[in-house]
Structure formats: structure tokens, C-alpha cells
Amino acid sequence: MIGKRITHRTVDGVQIPGTWRHAFIRNGRYFLTDLFIYADGLIDCWGLVTVEEFEEKLRTGWVATSFPDGAEASAHDLARWKFSGSRSRLTPELVVAEVRDTIDQLNKRPDSTGRCLAAVDDFLADRTEENRAAAHTAFMAIPFSRRRYALGDMDSKDWPLRVLVAGPGGRTYLPSDPPVSQENYARALAYFEDRARWTAEYEARVPVDGPEASYAPAVHLHHPDPKRPVADPGRLGLRNGYPAPITVGEVVYPSVTHAYWALSVTQPDVRSAITAAETAAAACELAAGATRREGWEDVRIAVMTRLLRAKYDQHPELAEILLATDGATLVHDDLNSTYWGDNGGRGRNWAGRLLELVRSELHMRRLGVPGL
Known part of the structure; x- marks a missing residue:
């Protein structure tokens, strides 16, 4: 998620938009630092690299996702400590997937979530098993850490999505979920029908005080x-x-x-x-x-x-x-x-x-x- 973390770098007088996230870089000891991600696909992890080179940085541990007990760490000029019983939800594969999504967002392209929701719309318009399978594949392509945010609904999280793409009698990606019942499947369908109505109403609304941005060219x-x-x-x-x-x-x-x-x-x-x-x-x-x-x-x-x-x-x-x-x-x-x-x-x-x-x-x- 980019949120308000907006930055840029200048190349030949042109600003390349970017954002950043925290990361650990291992250079002797582990350093808590910022990872800068730019719209042109370059990532600054103490040096600009391509996505493919970034994957290699993760594979070799230069950008770290796990931390052995006793390893020294530092947040520059703020604190030093040693890891003990550390836990991280990140894996190299998950970090790369999230970075690729961020590059799509910076370029205002559909990211994995956007592609999933488009596939879901296709299924809802034509409810064939082939379209459901495509929606399921697109859903599973969303990084695990981002799936619960896919609908932007922190009450339902991704429950309607995972039920819809699994289908009646199917199993979701969560082992704790029971097989999808017909009743729950109907609830998921109703959720998306309501969501479509809410979206249409939101997009059709006219701001009370007029447009928020000018439609006239600058x-x-x-x-x-x-x-x-x-x-x-x-x-x-x-x-x-x-x-x-x-x-x-x-x-x-x-x-x-x-x-x-x-x-x-x-x-x-x-x-x-x-x-x-x-x-x-x-x-x-x-x-x-x-x-x-x-x-x-x-x-x-x-x-x-x-x-x-x-x-x-x-x-x-x-x-x-x-x-x-x-x-x-x-x-x-x-x-x-x-x-x-x-x-x-x-x-x-x-x-x-x-x-x-x-x-x-x-x-x-x-x-x-x-x-x-």
C-alpha cells in the first residue's frame, strides 16, 4: 500500500514517482532502513536495482526476511539490539509480489487485487466454471498478506471473495474454513450484488460543493x-x-x-x-x-x-x-x-x-x- 508515502527521484529533469517501506538490509549486521520503490521498476536497497536483481538481493539475504537469534541489528543512530525469538510474516516471494504490486500502483495499472476484482466481475457477468477458475487463480495471485484487504472491507475482509471463488462444496485457501455451503455461497453472491449497487451509487454521486478537481485542462x-x-x-x-x-x-x-x-x-x-x-x-x-x-x-x-x-x-x-x-x-x-x-x-x-x-x-x- 502506497498510502501517503510518496517520494520521487529525478532522472534527466523528469520526476519518477516512488514510495517506500521499511526493510532490513544485512551488511555485516542487520540495518533497519527504507526500501525505495519507483514507477520505472527500479528499487533502491542501498543501490538501484531492477526487480530481477532485487529478487537476487532477497535470495542472498542482502534484503533480509528472517533473523537468526543473536544477530546484531541497528536502526541508524537510534538503537542497536540483538534478535531473540524473532518472527516475520514475510518471505522473499511475498516481498517480491508486494513490490510488483506497488510498481503497478505507481503506474496506475491494475495490481494483483485489481486483476482479481476484474476477473470476479467477469464471473458474475457469466457464471461459468471456467470464469470461476480464472477468478480463483487471480485471487490466489494476490500476495497472502494483501488478500484480506482486497475488498477494502475490514468487517468482511476477504470472506466473500474466498467463498465466491471456491464455489459450493469447495474449499478456501484457509484450512480452518469448512467446505462452502450453499447458504454461505448465496450470502457471498448477495454481498457482491450489494457491493455493485454501492459502487454505482458512489460513482454517480455529485459532491455537494461541486467537483473536487477541475475538468478543464491546465x-x-x-x-x-x-x-x-x-x-x-x-x-x-x-x-x-x-x-x-x-x-x-x-x-x-x-x-x-x-x-x-x-x-x-x-x-x-x-x-x-x-x-x-x-x-x-x-x-x-x-x-x-x-x-x-x-x-x-x-x-x-x-x-x-x-x-x-x-x-x-x-x-x-x-x-x-x-x-x-x-x-x-x-x-x-x-x-x-x-x-x-x-x-x-x-x-x-x-x-x-x-x-x-x-x-x-x-x-x-x-x-x-x-x-x-
Whole structure:
């Protein structure tokens, strides 16, 4: 299970998604460490290896699943101990199966559980013994440690599954289970019929507050900023450095970028030079050599929000361009900042996120929400 354990490694500028799990590596003594698994099929067990090479690491005990009494172990800089009467549910085969499932999940492909449930759907649609046998094979291919979670139901666990694929009179994989009675088989069938109804209702539900994610394609606001206004700027006009003058107080700034950097400094001469800079890029360069206003990092988001509101209030034609992006995610590049820019997924994209906020405010104003 990946859960919230999400990481990545970067290859040629591309992020390869991954996750991790705990493992013991035997290098002289046993070390409790993290095993990193990536979507491209590589596993980091103190060195990147393929799945096949990982199997060899398990076979030789480099990645350990059993621990002899008296063997020394260490959790780096935390503790050291010796094993005594240790027990582990893992086997090399089980670890490999779980890792293969994890790689499928990282690639958003059906893992062994997904393949099993698809085979069960085939059987329920056409209840032949051939389809039951296929479902049984797919169920047994789920790692033993994951079978109880296959239905995502911790009350029933995998009981309906193991009864369904065994069939009336059959035996499940658990030796303690009695032969499947007709009554229990009927209960299992009823469970899957109810499950299909629950699933259909869940998928058809409409969130009370609207969609949780935009269906509109993301809009990428590429660098660099233009040096002068154009007749029909399109989405280029949404760049913070686009030359759309804004009035803040008694000062007219050539762009949001000019205003932001001018307000970030306290020296009047530097502020004037930034305001008079020929381009947004030149304003950034001048600001880079100046000292920021004390506490600037605590107010910069609020300042940028007000500047963006001023831009779209004072330039209705640009506000229409922003509104036309509907609910799209706005991805803003900023070569000078991973704070304001997305920059290939390496930045926080605050400029894009604040544009989405201002867009929502424009929609609210147009809608005329009472009391606001």
C-alpha cells in the first residue's frame, strides 16, 4: 500500500514517482532502513536495482526476511539490539509480489487485487466454471498478506471473495474454513450484488460543493514575459510581468512584477529605479541586489494578492481572459523563483494559485453572491 508515502527521484529533469517501506538490509549486521520503490521498476536497497536483481538481493539475504537469534541489528543512530525469538510474516516471494504490486500502483495499472476484482466481475457477468477458475487463480495471485484487504472491507475482509471463488462444496485457501455451503455461497453472491449497487451509487454521486478537481485542462503560463503590450495578448496577458500598468496609491507601476519588487524595498532611490525599469526582467535584476523590507516573507502573499486584484480591476479586458480559463489549474513559470513559479513541478506555483483565487473573486462578483 502506497498510502501517503510518496517520494520521487529525478532522472534527466523528469520526476519518477516512488514510495517506500521499511526493510532490513544485512551488511555485516542487520540495518533497519527504507526500501525505495519507483514507477520505472527500479528499487533502491542501498543501490538501484531492477526487480530481477532485487529478487537476487532477497535470495542472498542482502534484503533480509528472517533473523537468526543473536544477530546484531541497528536502526541508524537510534538503537542497536540483538534478535531473540524473532518472527516475520514475510518471505522473499511475498516481498517480491508486494513490490510488483506497488510498481503497478505507481503506474496506475491494475495490481494483483485489481486483476482479481476484474476477473470476479467477469464471473458474475457469466457464471461459468471456467470464469470461476480464472477468478480463483487471480485471487490466489494476490500476495497472502494483501488478500484480506482486497475488498477494502475490514468487517468482511476477504470472506466473500474466498467463498465466491471456491464455489459450493469447495474449499478456501484457509484450512480452518469448512467446505462452502450453499447458504454461505448465496450470502457471498448477495454481498457482491450489494457491493455493485454501492459502487454505482458512489460513482454517480455529485459532491455537494461541486467537483473536487477541475475538468478543464491546465493552462501553462510560460516564461518569458513580453517587453511591450500587444493588441491581443491572450493568456500572455495573465503573466505577472505583462506590461499592464497598475495604480497603487499614487504610484503607477508598469506591471505587477514592477510593483511587487518596488514595494519589497525601503530605499526610495532603489524603489524608483525598479519602478522605472524598462522591463519586468530588469525590475527583478535591480531588486535582486537590494535588501528586502524586514518581514517581507511574511507579507508577500498578501501583497501579491492585492496587486493581482488591482491588475484585473483596472484592466477589464485582461479580467475577461482570466475568467475564460474557467476552472483550469493555472501553472505559472518564474525562472527566478520556485516560490512563485511551478518550474517543471519543482516550485510552489504561488503566482498561479493566487491567479485562481482572483479568478474566483471575479466570478463571485459577477454572480453577485448576497451579503459579500
